[in-house]
Amino acid sequence: MELKNNDLVKGSSGSIGDQLVYRQRGGKTIIAKRPKKKSTPDTPRQLEVRELFAEAVLYAKSVIDDAAKKAVYQAKAKANQSAYNLALSDFCKAPEIRKYNISEYAGQIGDQISIRAFDDFKVEWVRLIIKDSSDSTIEEGSALLSGNKADWIYTATVVNPTVAGTKLIINASDMPGNITTLEVIL
Template sequence: MAHTKSNALTKNYSGKFGNQFVFRIRNGKSIMAALPVRISDSATEAQQAVRRRFANASHYAKQILLDPVMLSAYTEKAVDGKSPYLVAMTDYLRNPWIDEIDIDGYNGNAGEIIRVQAGDDFKVTEVSVKIIATACDIPGNKTEESLTL
């Protein structure tokens, strides 16, 4: 991908140039890129699911851009030419992960502590824990659920 700082020919241009490449403006810079490949075949169910997830990520990112506090936080994470929009989409598309579950303080009684070490590309605001007892463990299949911050 070619980049220019100040070029009278491409400054503020965007769109397709012939059937070879497109001009785009990214972070105030004019970028020349290859034409996107368009496929006319009908999408499979899996492709449709990916497209829906991507559309949801795009919607999430657009909402972030409307919130000044969140926009500021995502702008801080936007490095190496990435936009806050791209960082927000990536955050939506990448699932958080659990590094560790510590059940040493849990003996099966409500209110006992289960420590969870979780992470995310952006930040973790809450963790939900749900314990479901199997039929062989506890009669009546007791369920306990908790939301922690």
């Protein structure tokens, strides 16, 4: 049940006996049945989610304590969403590497590799490691965000004499530090 502009319960939170709880959400008072305690043990997946949520809470609290980070999150928060809620959500979702383009990479200095990485909030950085067929590192470095704000461009700085069998390791990170890795064999 949702109550609006009711002076009797306005600003209330807590419980009434073992039956009802009052909560505040976006200036509204929500009245709901009191949640029941489970009688079955948690599954491994439930324990994993609980641990992730606990870590997300710590991250969201650290964002609120940092005025600059809080301002970044608050600027993107939607109606009835706080910087805390957005930071909590951001922590729980790693960035995605949706596609890459190697058509302009022939193993020469200045060749470019394009990576499209997305996050529910913001991709912080994208890095590439280029390895030869024997798994020795040829080069590694950061990609730069292009003008379209979706693609990251890596420009080769070392000659790669044998492109066939080359391994690209693409890493993308978001603000909370979630890292997604994609390995590609050319």
